[in-house]
Amino acid sequence: MATKTANVTARVQPEIKRQAEEILDRLGVPVSVLIDSLYRQIIMTNSIPYSFRVPAVPTRDAMTTEQFDRMMAEGLKQAKAGQGTDLKDAFAQIRECI
Known part of the structure; x- marks a missing residue:
């Protein structure tokens, strides 16, 4: 050995x-x-x-202002409808993926 x-x-x-x-x-x-x-x-x-690999997640730099505004508006709509994830749960999910 x-x-x-x-x-x-x-x-x-x-x-x-x-x-x-x-x-x-x-x-x-x-x-x-x-x-x-x-x-x-x-x-x-x-x-x-x-x-x-570079993840296929859109980044702000790759978006037009219109695309970014649409994405943010959709997120706001989902948040107002209660379709979001609790912050603690979201971070737990992120930690699992790391």
Whole structure:
């Protein structure tokens, strides 16, 4: 078995690190094992083992003023009709997707 002596240093946001390490801990996977397996997948596939894509969510910069105004008017209409999501629930859903 090869001796593991190389170090990897990366700077990440503290909250992202905390959340990821919490999940890894529940799974019983040390961070070093995860990084080692990622590196091995990169070597085996000669690529990054997942895709980087720009989401197909419209951004303000890509909209005309008319499109933006329509979107905002629709959102206001939905809010007035009580069709929205509670803020706490919305953030919970966002956290699940991250």
